[in-house]
Amino acid sequence: MTDALIQTFRRQGRACQNLGSPFHAALLALAADDLEGGWDGAGLFAPWAEADAMAMFADAVPLRFLGGLHDMVLEGADAELAAAYPAPGRAADPARAWAAARAAVAARTERLxxxxxxxxxxxxxxxxxxxxGGFLEVARASGLPLQVFEIGSSAGLNLSFDRYRYDLGGACVGPAxxxxxxxxxxxxxxAPVDAPLQVAARAACDRRPGDLTDPAQRRRLLAYIWPDQFERLGRIRAAIDLALELGVKVDAADAVAWTRxxxxxxxxxxxxLFHSVFWQYMPAESQAALAAAIADVGARAGAEAPFAWLRMEPAPPSMAAMEVRLTLWPAGEDRVLAEVHPHGAWVKWAG
Known part of the structure; x- marks a missing residue:
């Protein structure tokens, strides 16, 4: 397990560096060094003892670990760890943070x-x-109000997409x-920003939806935002406040059964039907069942009742790039609308 875990930590560290989190990159590098030196992680990684590096990466083991540490920082559960984490106006100290993280692993193993x-x-x-852009494209093509269904919705923050204001390279859309x-x-x-975008109904599901009224669950969402990316943290806090104001609800349900x-x-x-960075976490059999359920909905679509499948997911087969893809029935036309940054920093729109 140790060799696979080291490989996974180093791979995720490179990804964090490339995606703008040098603090997490440094933290994972230090963790990998200590794993090579014999640190065992106090049994935290035992559930993946039989997994290879590819399976560990797919199961987001390093991100789970980093999220657990950040969760303690956000709660104020470990003052030494929090003092070494980045904050506005204060640089991070990865070496100090890793020393504190090792101590936290030993002292708070069960929590982590x-x-x-x-x-x-x-x-x-x-x-x-x-x-x-995909929602606008559906609105443009159909000329109809939308009823939207999100699967793998987590706490449902993206369900309120039409309540946000967008600047798409100078073309703006959404409430001013x-x-x-x-x-x-x-x-x-x-993007077709002049399309008549109107959401008439919306619903969402997640196997384990986040309850935004619960401080611990709100904190969990924040914990997976990388701590040296202050703008991302600010955006999600604003979105949480808006979702609470709007009373956004997410059904606790399996995506396949709920879609059917x-x-x-x-x-x-x-x-x-839409989702983002969700598909890759489903077992292959669930992916096949969901694809079949979506195709069944598409088969029932008509000119006056069109159906669209909009998704932002890693592009197969390499999974190295992230794409936005749209399938629109009754014709069933499938096309890639854009290549995108995993966190939305850039969009290469094809339309």
Whole structure:
């Protein structure tokens, strides 16, 4: 297990560096060094004892670990650890933070193990800036109000996408007074911002939805935002406040069963099923079942009741790039709309 864990930590560290978190990159490098030196992680990684490096990376083991540490910082449960973490106006100290993290692992093993037992549930609000072009495209093509269904919704922050204000390379869309404002480095053709975007109904599900009224669950969402990315933290806090104000609800349900039960074309509306960075966490058999359920909905679509499948997911087969893809029935046309940054920092729009 140790060799695979070291490989996984180093790979995730490179990813963190490339995605703008030098603090997490440094922390994972120090952890990998100590693993090579014989540190065993106090049994935190025992659930993955039989996993290879690829399986550990797919199961987001390093991100679970980093999230557990950040959760303690956000709660104020470890003053020494918190003092070494980055904060506005204060540089991070990775070496000090790792020393404190090792001590925290030894002292709070059960707490960290409990946090790591569930897969990450990120709610990166800026992914809405990647998806908004797809919603606009459906609105443009159909000319109808949308009824939207999100699967793998976590706490449902992206379900309020139409309440956000977007700057898509100078082309703006969304309420001018929106408390959540999202921009991106947009390239390619302009998005169809003049499309009649109206959301008539919305619903969402997650196997384990985040309850935003629970401080611990709100903190869990924040814990998966990298601590040296202050703008991301600010955005998600604003989105949480708005979701609480709007009373956003997410059903606790399996995505396959929920799609079969809830999602259906409706005359006079364009039905949209959407998800972001969700598919890769599903077992292969669940992916196949969900794809079949979506195809069944598509088969029931018509000119007056179109159905769209909009998703932001890693592009197969390499999974190295992130793309936004749209399938629109009744024709069933499938196309890649954009290549995007995992956290929405840039969008290369094809349209």
């Amino acid at each position: 193990a409990a946090f790591m037992a569930h897969e990450p549930q990120t709610n990166e609000v800026r992914r809405s800036v990647c998806l908004i 007074d929106a408390p959540v404002r999202l921009d991106t480095d947009w390239s390619g053709p302009a 039960e809830r999602v259906a074309p409706r005359a006079g509306r364009a039905t949209v």
